[in-house]
Amino acid sequence: MSTTSPLARPSGVSPSAGGRLEVRNLAKSFGPHAVLDHVSLDVDAGEVVALVGPSGSGKSTLLSLLTGALTPDAGQILFDGAPVTSQDRPFAYMPQRDVLLPWRRIIDNAAIGLEVAGMPRAEARVAVSELLESFGLAGTEWQYPRQLSGGMRQRVSFLRTVVQQRPVLLLDEPFGALDAITRDELQQWLLGMWERSGWSILLITHDVREAVRLADRVLVLPAIAGPLIGDVKVSRTIPRQEGFLTAPGVPEIEERLHALLREASS
Numbered sequence: 001m002s003t004t005s006p007l008a009r010p011s012g013v014s015p016s017a018g019g020r021l022e023v024r025n026l027a028k029s030f031g032p033h034a035v036l037d038h039v040s041l042d043v044d045a046g047e048v049v050a051l052v053g054p055s056g057s058g059k060s061t062l063l064s065l066l067t068g069a070l071t072p073d074a075g076q077i078l079f080d081g082a083p084v085t086s087q088d089r090p091f092a093y094m095p096q097r098d099v100l101l102p103w104r105r106i107i108d109n110a111a112i113g114l115e116v117a118g119m120p121r122a123e124a125r126v127a128v129s130e131l132l133e134s135f136g137l138a139g140t141e142w143q144y145p146r147q148l149s150g151g152m153r154q155r156v157s158f159l160r161t162v163v164q165q166r167p168v169l170l171l172d173e174p175f176g177a178l179d180a181i182t183r184d185e186l187q188q189w190l191l192g193m194w195e196r197s198g199w200s201i202l203l204i205t206h207d208v209r210e211a212v213r214l215a216d217r218v219l220v221l222p223a224i225a226g227p228l229i230g231d232v233k234v235s236r237t238i239p240r241q242e243g244f245l246t247a248p249g250v251p252e253i254e255e256r257l258h259a260l261l262r263e264a265s266s
Contacts, residue, residue, distance in 0.1 A: 018043075035225055062204075093161065162197075213244070
């Protein structure tokens with residue numbers, strides 16, 4: 001596995017709200033087609049790890065295995081050293097599109113995960129209400145999704161994920177459907193939220209620049225099922241300063257990732 005040297009990470013940034021995720025030798029096939037094979041990775045407590053790879057490399061399948069939507073053929077998923085069970089999964093999942101229910105108001109869309117878990121609606125609304133302001137959604141609670149912009153709907157989707165109070169967030173291309181300006185704003189917003197909260201995050205993205213901007217490390221999956229072919233370290237300044245992507249060392253990290261993706265596709 002290939003590794004690059006990290007940029008220096010500033011002192012004083014040591015989030016710890018999340019827990020440690022470990023994936024060991026995970027494998028999944030659909031009939032004769034192997035999608036994942038001997039995939040191992042880890043996400044430390046409070047760390048943001050991005051996963052990139054060619055289309056069809058199994059990135060979303062990996063998230064489905066973590067959430068329990070699919071069952072692995074082999075391998076282990078551990079959280080803080082203990083096997084993850086179907087009854088107690090420490091993950092909250094956010095899909096690429098907001099998938100908000102058009103007939104439910106914003107407060108009830110954000111609360112739906114809590115309701116599905118058995119929390120009464122009134123209690124779920126209170127839990128959501130306490131977070132609306134910090135997510136930039138104050139005043140929208142009684143609106144419907146059609147009344148919000150794409151960026152605001154993604155904030156609702158992110159709130160719906162976070163309010164479940166899981167220590168590990170699984171983000172599947174969360175900004176991929178947005179325009180460039182909105183995507184840039186939400187990337188910066190996410191970094192600020194992470195700084196205050198310190199979740200452990202596994203982020204799926206096709207965008208190398210987004211991966212470098214958001215992650216502590218970037219992992220590379222090969223197109224043909226097999227172990228990771230890259231674990232590239234990136235450090236962060238929180239919040240990211242203007243011009244970070246052209247700072248010394250960053251363009252070289254991006255180029256290394258592009259080279260690994262070319263290797264992954266071959």
